[in-house]
Amino acid sequence: MIAAIRCVLRRDLLLALRRPSDVATALLFFIIVASLFPLGVGAEPNQLRAIAPGVIWVSALLSSMLSLARLFAVDHADGTLEQMLLGAAPLGAVAAAKVFAHWLVAGLPLVAIAPVIALQYDMPVPLYGTLALSLLLGTPVLSFIGAIGAALTLGLRGGGVLLALLVLPLYVPVLIFGAGSVDMAAAGLSALGQLQLLAALLVVSAAFAPWAIAAALRISTE
Amino acid sequence: MSTAIKWYWFASPQTFYPLAGRIALACAVGAALLAAAGLYVGFFVAPTDAQQGDAYRIIFIHVAAAWMSMFLYVVMAFWAAIGLAFNTRLSAMMASAIAPTGAMFTFVALWTGALWGRPTWGAYWVWDARLTSELILLFLYLGFMALQAAIDDRRRADRAGALLAIVGVVNVPIIYYSVQWWNTLHQGASVSLTRSPSMAAAMLTGMILMALAFWLYSIAAALARVRCIIRERE
Amino acid sequence: MNWGSWAEFWAMGGYGFYVWGAYGVTVAAIAAEIWALARRARRSHETAS
Numbered sequence: 001m002i003a004a005i006r007c008v009l010r011r012d013l014l015l016a017l018r019r020p021s022d023v024a025t026a027l028l029f030f031i032i033v034a035s036l037f038p039l040g041v042g043a044e045p046n047q048l049r050a051i052a053p054g055v056i057w058v059s060a061l062l063s064s065m066l067s068l069a070r071l072f073a074v075d076h077a078d079g080t081l082e083q084m085l086l087g088a089a090p091l092g093a094v095a096a097a098k099v100f101a102h103w104l105v106a107g108l109p110l111v112a113i114a115p116v117i118a119l120q121y122d123m124p125v126p127l128y129g130t131l132a133l134s135l136l137l138g139t140p141v142l143s144f145i146g147a148i149g150a151a152l153t154l155g156l157r158g159g160g161v162l163l164a165l166l167v168l169p170l171y172v173p174v175l176i177f178g179a180g181s182v183d184m185a186a187a188g189l190s191a192l193g194q195l196q197l198l199a200a201l202l203v204v205s206a207a208f209a210p211w212a213i214a215a216a217l218r219i220s221t222e
Numbered sequence: 223m224s225t226a227i228k229w230y231w232f233a234s235p236q237t238f239y240p241l242a243g244r245i246a247l248a249c250a251v252g253a254a255l256l257a258a259a260g261l262y263v264g265f266f267v268a269p270t271d272a273q274q275g276d277a278y279r280i281i282f283i284h285v286a287a288a289w290m291s292m293f294l295y296v297v298m299a300f301w302a303a304i305g306l307a308f309n310t311r312l313s314a315m316m317a318s319a320i321a322p323t324g325a326m327f328t329f330v331a332l333w334t335g336a337l338w339g340r341p342t343w344g345a346y347w348v349w350d351a352r353l354t355s356e357l358i359l360l361f362l363y364l365g366f367m368a369l370q371a372a373i374d375d376r377r378r379a380d381r382a383g384a385l386l387a388i389v390g391v392v393n394v395p396i397i398y399y400s401v402q403w404w405n406t407l408h409q410g411a412s413v414s415l416t417r418s419p420s421m422a423a424a425m426l427t428g429m430i431l432m433a434l435a436f437w438l439y440s441i442a443a444a445l446a447r448v449r450c451i452i453r454e455r456e
Numbered sequence: 457m458n459w460g461s462w463a464e465f466w467a468m469g470g471y472g473f474y475v476w477g478a479y480g481v482t483v484a485a486i487a488a489e490i491w492a493l494a495r496r497a498r499r500s501h502e503t504a505s
Binding site: 148152153156157158162165166168169170172173176177180183184197201212215216219220222 | 358361362364365368369372373377378381382385386389390393396397399400401403404407
């Protein structure tokens with residue numbers, strides 16, 4: 001099983017690296033969306049500082065969803081997915097490996113770029129750590145939950161938007177605790193509670209989502 | 223032993239069909255009677271509230287609708303799980319039949335909540351924990367219906383919707399808890415639609431009567447819809 | 457009895473807009489669902505026969 005996981009991981013990362021435009025597009029989307037808010041809301045520094053955690057988190061949510069549609073579609077199109085279903089490795093483990101690869105390529109860059117966006121919003125530097133940590137804990141959860149949606153909507157017309165409708169309500173707790181942790185830190189309080197809740201969400205989704213993703217993949221391909 | 227046989231006997235859509243019709247009719251009549259009683263109590267027996275005046279009379283439908291919206295989602299997820307676990311067609315059909323009624327009551331809860339909030343708390347929409355959770359619940363219902371509508375293969379539609387419903391029902395407590403925490407952080411205790419007028423006995427009676435009326439109505443609507451689904455598929 | 461006259465009943469102590477707005481839309485939503493169900497029942501009867 002470990003060998004299968006390592007193999008799937010390597011394959012997905014290689015494929016992603018061969019098409020850097022996909023990765024870059026999601027990242028660019030994140031930056032653009034975050035840059036749109038001041039244009040809509042006004043550049044008043046205090047207001048921007050107040051909305052910064054929420055804006056960065058919502059942008060991360062949307063960007064994560066954008067890249068999810070591709071997660072299984074390519075493998076489904078060329079038949080690799082069927083091989084994975086028929087193969088000896090447990091489908092849950094394969095799914096988890098794909099999600100992990102997706103996060104490395106679509107989630108982790110967000111964590112890296114977020115401080116730059118925070119700079120745009122004049123967020124106080126001490127908050128950067130909390131922001132990065134909240135995204136580090138939260139983006140994998142987004143990948144896990146989103147993968148369930150991606151598996152359910154595999155091959156459907158209107159797939160991307162449908163995926164968003166299915167998955168965004170489920171994202172709400174991650175958004176609340178993620179942005180909330182930075183808000184708490186901004187208010188001078190301890191963000192530990194929210195970060196621990198995020199960690200708990202991560203553990204629970206890592207434990208149960210692979211099963212749901214595997215079930216969804218079987219439902220979608222039979 | 224005989225109850226076990228009866229259970230599987232009615233799991234067949236063909237045999238369930240006439241039974242569903244009879245139950246639906248009985249429940250529809252019961253719902254109408256209970257609604258008449260509930261509305262009578264709500265408008266003519268329950269006294270005017272000291273703080274909220276007559277505007278509070280909206281709770282008779284708001285609370286009942288909110289209870290139904292949450293209850294129906296759980297029931298829907300229950301049938302979805304049964305359908306996935308035992309591969310019974312009828313269970314999946316029941317889940318699909320319940321969804322539109324649940325979505326309708328969620329919308330009613332949101333609408334009546336807004337109209338209750340305006341005269342009482344000054345705003346049509348307040349990001350109160352319960353209203354916000356209701357809004358997300360509406361999205362969950364609509365997502366379920368949209369997913370089933372997008373899939374042409376009936377079997378895949380049943381099973382995909384079922385999985386989504388189960389994932390949803392597991393998430394609802396988490397969502398509710400997170401929204402409640404968020405609400406206390408941002409709103410403080412000042413605005414809360416959960417603070418209803420102090421319950422005179424007549425008010426409680428009215429609410430329960432309306433809740434029962436909505437419940438029977440939901441059963442009637444879901445069974446009528448499942449009969450349509452059976453006819454469409456078989 | 458709470459109301460002295462029908463006029464008082466409709467006025468709802470000044471909150472008539474909100475109370476009847478709420479009840480009205482509720483009735484409309486339920487009626488819409490029943491109508492949609494009836495239409496679906498008619499259609500499925502036609503295709504089934």
